[in-house]
Amino acid sequence: MNLVEGVFWFFSVWAVLSALLCITRRSPISSALWLVSTMFALAGIFVLLNAEFIAAIQVLVYAGAVMVLFLFVIMLLNIDASPRNLKGWPAWLLGGGLALVLGAELLVLSGYTSQRLANEFSSRPDGVDPSLVFAEGAAAQAATASQGVVGALAKPLFEAYLIPFEITSVLLLAAVIGAVVLAKKKL
Amino acid sequence: MLLGPSLAVSAVLFTIGVAGVLVRRNAIVLFMCIELMLNAVNLSFVALAQVHGVSGQIMVFFVMTVAAAEAAVGLAIILAIFRHTQSVDLKQLNLLKG
Numbered sequence: 443m444n445l446v447e448g449v450f451w452f453f454s455v456w457a458v459l460s461a462l463l464c465i466t467r468r469s470p471i472s473s474a475l476w477l478v479s480t481m482f483a484l485a486g487i488f489v490l491l492n493a494e495f496i497a498a499i500q501v502l503v504y505a506g507a508v509m510v511l512f513l514f515v516i517m518l519l520n521i522d523a524s525p526r527n528l529k530g531w532p533a534w535l536l537g538g539g540l541a542l543v544l545g546a547e548l549l550v551l552s553g554y555t556s557q558r559l560a561n562e563f564s565s566r567p568d569g570v571d572p573s574l575v576f577a578e579g580a581a582a583q584a585a586t587a588s589q590g591v592v593g594a595l596a597k598p599l600f601e602a603y604l605i606p607f608e609i610t611s612v613l614l615l616a617a618v619i620g621a622v623v624l625a626k627k628k629l
Numbered sequence: 630m631l632l633g634p635s636l637a638v639s640a641v642l643f644t645i646g647v648a649g650v651l652v653r654r655n656a657i658v659l660f661m662c663i664e665l666m667l668n669a670v671n672l673s674f675v676a677l678a679q680v681h682g683v684s685g686q687i688m689v690f691f692v693m694t695v696a697a698a699e700a701a702v703g704l705a706i707i708l709a710i711f712r713h714t715q716s717v718d719l720k721q722l723n724l725l726k727g
Contacts, residue, residue: 450631454638461642461665465649470658477661480642484668491635493675496689500671503693508664508700515704516657519711529652537651545644551673552637556630556680578682585683595686603687610694617698624705627712 450490457483468528470516474509481505494591635676642669656707656717660700667696 457480464476481504488497529537560572573580585594599607646669649662671689678685707717714721 447631447634450634454634457638458641458645461645464665465645465653465658465662470655473658473661477665480665481668484642484672487635487638487672488675491631491675491679493678493686493689496671496675496686499690499693503697504664504668508697511700511704512657512661515707519657519708519717521655521657521717529654533652537648540651541644541648544647545640548640548643549637551640552633554633554636556632559632559680572680576680576682578684579680582678582682595683595690598683599687599690603684606691610691613698614694617701621701621705624702625708 446490450487453483453486453490457487466528468524470521471513474512474516477512478505478509481509492586492591495595630679632676632680636673639669639673639676642666642672654719656710656719656722657704659719660703660707664696664700667692 460476460479460483464473464480467473467476481500485497485500485505488494488500556572556576560570560575561568564570564575582594585597589597643666646662646666649665650659653659653662671692674685674689674692678689710722711717
């Protein structure tokens with residue numbers, strides 16, 4: 443196990459433990475703070491996966507803006523840590539069972555490597571070079587080397603994905619207006 | 630590459646989010662569990678972006694924007710519900726039961 447893998451597992455255990463604490467704490471405030479901790483750990487994992495820009499956005503937007511919004515609303519409504527915040531044991535049994543089934547199903551994904559992905563993608567059971575199948579991945583690595591992390595992300599975002607990007611701004615505008623209309627007592 | 634381990638962590642986090650939605654009764658914590666699931670999906674997008682090129686990371690960008698919009702509107706709805714029923718307990722929201 444090299445250093446990168448060690449750091450990866452450190453962040454993974456951190457993320458999973460914080461997520462478990464997030465769904466089991468009674469007080470909504472501690473739930474929110476444990477969720478912030480999960481997001482920090484995920485930002486660390488993003489750095490290890492060569493997505494430094496996404497890691498920065500994760501900390502700024504998710505752990506910063508979105509979770510502060512949650513904390514604001516929790517404190518505004520003055521929700522206390524009553525035992526009624528958690529359901530009784532039948533819900534825990536049912537929820538835990540369903541979650542275990544779903545988790546077992548999703549954990550099949552953990553067997554994937556880029557080699558297996560390339561084999562299934564090109565439907566050739568014999569070995570294929572993954573860099574031949576996923577030419578875009580190799581091109582992205584070259585772009586990161588020449589243009590930097592943000593440059594390699596910005597170029598496709600403002601060229602190939604320009605229209606979705608603009609639609610996103612309309613979505614944000616609609617969300618702002620909707621939030622104001624819903625939260626206002628009287629218009 | 631860490632592709633398989635990342636997908637495994639993503640699966641575990643998504644499962645924890647689903648379990649949270651099933652066992653919590655507080656509407657705000659339910660929203661936080663949904664954010665947890667979105668984060669798990671973001672992790673698998675980033676992990677696959679290593680193989681498939683940068684479009685996975687751009688999808689994460691869009692997912693984050695949608696999550697921010699969803700949080701703003703959802704929390705406004707919760708505020709309106711609280712003003713109406715003085716509670717965010719999902720047990721109280723049974724008007725459609727007849």
